[in-house]
Amino acid sequence: xxxxxxxxxxxxxxxxxxxxxxxxxxxxxxxxxxxxxxxxxxxxxxxxxxxxxxxxxxxxxxxxxxxxxxxxxxxxxxxxxxxxxxxxxxxxxxxxxxxxxxxxxxxxxxxxxxxxxxxxxxxxxxxxxxxxxxxxxxxxxxxxxxxxxxxxxxxxxxxxxxxxxxxxxxxxxxxxxxxxxxxxxxxxxxxxxxxxxxxxxxxxxxxxxxxxxxxxxxxxxxxxxxxxxxxxxxxxxxxxxxxxxxxxxxxxxxxxxxxxxxxxxxxxxxxxxxxxxxxxxxxxxxxxxxxxxxxxxxxxxxxxxxxxxxxxxxxxxxxxxxxxxxxxxxxxxxxxxxxxxxxxxxxxxxxxxxxxx
Numbered sequence: 001x002x003x004x005x006x007x008x009x010x011x012x013x014x015x016x017x018x019x020x021x022x023x024x025x026x027x028x029x030x031x032x033x034x035x036x037x038x039x040x041x042x043x044x045x046x047x048x049x050x051x052x053x054x055x056x057x058x059x060x061x062x063x064x065x066x067x068x069x070x071x072x073x074x075x076x077x078x079x080x081x082x083x084x085x086x087x088x089x090x091x092x093x094x095x096x097x098x099x100x101x102x103x104x105x106x107x108x109x110x111x112x113x114x115x116x117x118x119x120x121x122x123x124x125x126x127x128x129x130x131x132x133x134x135x136x137x138x139x140x141x142x143x144x145x146x147x148x149x150x151x152x153x154x155x156x157x158x159x160x161x162x163x164x165x166x167x168x169x170x171x172x173x174x175x176x177x178x179x180x181x182x183x184x185x186x187x188x189x190x191x192x193x194x195x196x197x198x199x200x201x202x203x204x205x206x207x208x209x210x211x212x213x214x215x216x217x218x219x220x221x222x223x224x225x226x227x228x229x230x231x232x233x234x235x236x237x238x239x240x241x242x243x244x245x246x247x248x249x250x251x252x253x254x255x256x257x258x259x260x261x262x263x264x265x266x267x268x269x270x271x272x273x274x275x276x277x278x279x280x281x282x283x284x285x286x287x288x289x290x291x292x293x294x295x296x297x298x299x300x301x302x303x304x305x306x307x308x309x310x311x312x313x314x315x316x317x318x319x320x321x322x323x324x325x326x327x328x329x330x331x332x333x334x335x336x337x338x339x340x341x342x343x344x345x346x347x348x349x350x351x352x353x354x355x356x357x
Contacts, residue, residue, distance in 0.1 A: 001030060001285060001318075004067070004075035006110055007082030008034035009042045012127060014049060015274035016079060021053060023278055025285060026062035033075050035082075038068045070113035076122060077284070078114070079277060080138075082106050083128040086263065096183060100133050100354045107137040115141040123284065123320060125150050127277055131182045131295050132309045132347050136356055139297035139309075146320035149295025151182025152311030154276045155255065156293045159188060162251035162258075163195075167206060173197055177293050177326070178255065179311045180343030187339040188219060188252040191332045210251065216335040223256055230261055239265050289317045291325055303327055305341050308348050312340075 003020060007013045017034065026032055034050060036042025046066045054061050067073055083103035107128075114122060124147045126134035131149035138147045155178035157171070164171040173196045180187035190210055194203045214222075226249065233242035239261070246257040259269050283290040293313045300307045303324050314321035326332070327340075351357070 001026070001077060002033065002075040003031075003077045003079065003281070004033035004035055004073050006035040006073065006078060006080045007128065008049065009036045009045050010081055010085075011268055011270035012273050012277075013079075013081040015270050016081060016127075016277055017049065017053060018056075019274050019278035020281070021057045021061055023282060024060055025278065025281060028060065028062055031063040031065065031075070033065050033067055033073065035067045035073055043068055070110045071117055073110065073114060073117075077281065078122055078124045079127060079281070080107075080110065080124060080134060081127045082110070086129070096130060096350070097353060100130050100350070103128055103130070104133060104137065104354060107134050111138045111141040114138075118142075121319075122146065123318075124148070125277065125280065126295070127273065129182070130350070133351065133354060133356070135295045135297055135309045136351055140356075143320065144297035145322070147297065148280075148292070148316070148321065149182065149309075149311070150273075150277050150280055151295050152177070152179055152293040153280045154273065155179075155182060155186060155311070157276055157279070158255035158259065159252060162254045163193070163210065166210075166251055167195060169195055169197070177313055178252075179293060179313070180340055181347055182295060182311060184220060184223065185343035185346040186219070186223070186256060187216070187336065187343050188255075189326075189332055189336055190216075190252070191336055192326055212250070214250070216333070216339050219252065219339070222253060226253060226257055227260065230257060231264075234261065234264055284316060284318065287318065289315050289322075292316050292321075294321070296321055298324070304329075304337065305344050306348075308344055309351070310340070310344050310347060 005013050005016055008017060034046045036046045050064045050066055053064060083106040124138050126149045128134055131151040135147055135149040159176055159178045160174040161171045164174045176193040177189040178186055179189055193207055195206060230242045242261050246254060246261055263269050283292060291313055295309055295311045296314055297309050298307055312324050313326045315323055315325055
């Protein structure tokens, strides 16, 4: 299994290279390909990064090579981190529409090249935003069952971490999903929540505490309201107060708000994004069948809604994803189903506005 990081000279790409090597996801005989552009600083910087990684990790370093054009990408697992990112400032906000228009050409160039020059069995994980756009573009060129967006995995892990904090347990003991869009149309699926080691009564009490008097349909509006509050605090240079305000919110809101403040405070979220992506890679490379929440291109027969890109839990392995799980009749409540259908429509509308219909 060889891995390529497209956009390896960016913040996330560099951090991801470190994660892959330090976790020993590749053996010394396997290959890590660092992919950049001939223009700009990539041509020299990636050769320097290659040398630095060898220096840092010595005996456990896999073979590392550098590629500087889409045609040269060659790997079994491709991690797509290239393209424009949102500015780290609340005063220089870029719209999701502008971000999509800037990154669509980058997605298209690599996806079309991989379709022409690849071996046909590559797995692709989209890290670049908008994740849904990347999944849609790559799924038009490659087998959709082999394309994943990591947004739902990252959002779900953030939710589990925040819940774990409130209940004093490790994140690994918490089960729950953040599905839908890796953006404003995010849907917490708390009806699938439980904590391993809690009995049925304890989990029921924990769920009541998590939900309070809130309803799934209220979540999107709550996120928008709190984002406005935080943006004003950051613009007033009250970053510490913004973090305190976010930390006072329920776990599902914290899972959205804390990464936002982290990014616009100037710190970015490169380290957490790289760590979570590497964890997702580790699950896929385990060789077994894992349940992973991810953005995928669904057919109408895959779930209870229309065809399109959506963040859902899927069973996946080295051959891609096989089916959606945990969203059957009676497995989530009616309001959550409605929210997922609404999120699906939001994503379809966005893709249409970005020229993909």
